[in-house]
Amino acid sequence: MQPRVVIIGAGIVGTALADEITARGWTDVTVTDRGPLFRTGGSTSHAPGLVFQTNPSKTMAELARYTVEKFSGLGAFDTVGGLEVATTPERWTDLHRRHGWATSWGIPSRLLDPEECARLHPLLDRERILGGFHTPTDGLALAVRAAEKQAQRAIDRGARFLGYCEVVDIVHREGRVRGVHTADGQDLPADIVISAAGFWGAELGRRVGLTVPLVPMAHQFAKTVQVPALDGEERLPILRHQDADLYYRTYGDRIGIGYYGHTPRPVDMDNLLRDTAGEPMPSMLPFIESEFEPAWAESVRLLPALGDSKIDEGFDGIFSFTPDGGPILGEHRDLDGFWVAEAVWVTHSAGVARAVAEWIVTGTPDIDLHEADLHRFEDAARSPEFIRRTSVQAFVEVYDILHPHQYRTEPRNVRTSPFHPRQCELEAYFFEGALWERPAWYEANAGLMEELAADGVEFPPRDDWSSRFHSQISIAEAKWTRTHVALYDMTPLTRYEVSGPGALGFLQELTTNDIAKKPGAVTYTLLLDARGGIRSDLTVARLGGQLFQVGANGPLDFDWFTRRLPGDGSVTLRDITGGTCCVGVWGPQARELVQPLCADDLSHKAFGYFKALRTYLGSIPVTMLRVSYVGELGWEIYTTAEYGAALWDLLWAAGREYRAIAAGRIAFNSLRLEKGYRSWGTDMTTEHTPDMAGLGFAVRMNKHSFLGKRALEAADPPARLLRSIVLDDPHAVVLGKEPVSVDGTPAGYVTSAGYSATIGRTIAYAWLPASVQPGDRVEIAYLTQVFGATVHTEPVVDPDMSLIRR
Incomplete structure (x- = not known):
């Protein structure tokens, strides 16, 4: 039996949704609007219709491109x-x-x-x-005509449209949508309700306890x-x-x-x-x-x-404007069947409707939507003050020239780690991300530049654009990590506690690698969607028979896990990020620094790579994970927040003998690129399978089952691969999203990049045709220049991984 669908709003989004959903075979669709059809009085009715497809977001550009193609076919472009x-x-x-x-x-x-x-x-x-x-x-979308044309196609398939029919309430029982109630007293039954009400959408969301962050x-x-x-x-x-x-x-x-x-x-x-x-x-x-x-x-x-x-x-x-300028798409976590498709401009309307229709009908969108997902915002980012202030700023910045590393200037200091006062003493320059204050570099390390330059380390000058939100101090911090030891604040890393008798089975079914290892094991693994696309990458530490710590990427992972929790209460999921903190201690002298503080044996033989240990440093209870995103000897050291300041001070005092420094996010990014470590959401998304992204090693196809396994079994060999490329010119810098050409023809694009202090060149990731092999030459168009580069084997630095396993 077909689901009954009610769409609230007959503007450009609601009509497109009706068209796309009925095209997929669901024809019991009712579209309501508070105004007349089809010049309803909402934003669509007065939209000037300019469609510029180019966008820094690949997703938004693809949504716009589909809108152009569809409207052109409808005679509405x-x-x-x-x-x-x-x-x-x-x-x-x-x-x-x-x-x-x-x-x-x-x-x-x-x-x-x-x-x-x-x-x-x-x-x-x-x-x-x-x-x-x-x-x-590019060109002009005839918005009202496009709405009417799409509505007529939906009507021809069985949909109905009701003008002057205002929805005033959402009917629901036992956590599930049952229909809508209208101002004229009608009850329209529904299994799925989609709010496409435009700037009225936030009001509708509040009626069912949902924050729709738009202004x-x-x-x-x-x-x-x-x-x-x-x-x-x-x-x-x-x-x-x-x-x-x-x-x-x-x-x-x-x-x-x-x-x-x-x-x-x-x-x-x-x-x-x-x-x-x-x-x-x-x-x-x-x-x-x-x-x-x-x-x-x-x-x-x-x-x-x-x-x-x-x-x-x-x-x-x-x-409508939103805190980050993106649409608001997805299903209410606490009310099954209630969906939103809000803050969508005409430019992206048909593309959004296609993706959301695919999402609703099949369970998985056919395009990566993490930048538009309803659940992408942190708790504090759903506060009325945050939504208003940042959405107003988004309006101000609509046509501003925004640097890719530009961070939010307000509000600030909302989330700080216990180490923040010490970082301020070291003159940290902070970036903001997910409302966390994240040290980008430390002015206290400026003196290292002269010392390292005397040893032959290069500090090449940068052009004006790439030097913004950057300091050459970060080169010194990265080099010092490779030669001495450094402390990195890893507190903003999202982490969950998964526990209970069903915890192992839960994680085994959702992730690609084998989690069924003895307590004390750490496993790098992936979350896939049903199509085999990478939703996230995780680090799972088994701390006990029924206790796991999961390093994740953000609120979307929590939403993914929450929706799939077993109904019998056998699994408990907790976000422990805010109540804990983490210091990454990495570098060749990391063991000399940490071992005197710990009664347990931290030698490689006793505490090997990808292992976990619950122990004490001094009087501080800690969980140590022998992992390293920078590719060096060391640990992620976790404790609860009340011990955070003491943990930092303990490590800092012990590090004086080894000239330990604090190092920031720019050095961190550079080092992870040297070691071939991907960043989810930047280097890979749901549009990429593990083999495409070079992460096949994190998949155990011999597991009985896991989400996405069938799709991987049926997948063709990848047509595109994520490759490391090294720029020729030591002064050349790229920042991400630049086009990459092979034999003079555009063939791919850069995802992320960073200057390597180890090899004295910029290393970048790029999506390229599978036919492009290590050793092949490519060119990158950066602003007004073109840089030559070579595809490199991975990892570029320390290919035998000996540094980590000292």
């Missing part, structure tokens, strides 16, 4: 092309970076000089621009009167002038202008109907002309023909 212009040197460099993204993701594009830009868009003042970025397959924001859009220079027949490309927070499109002989440079205006949903009274629809606020004056003045400078025109009409349209 005008392929006029996209043009982004630079009026500053910084933006011109950034357009090179955007061109790199487009090349990496397979989107046709080219960089233009001012004359070429003016030929594409004759209204431009070519003297004001330095160049442009042209994407010929409705007002955005200015205006139309001119007739522009004499336009004849109404010209098909000018959509245009972005991001240096001034502006975009443009034509409406015949008029021009529409969108502006992000005004004061952010979060919408008060409690007073929405009052504030929009008298406007054409409830998603439109009154136009504030004074806020738009800078936009008009700059528009006349860029497009002088507007000097013969004026603004005819305008409005402040409402749509």
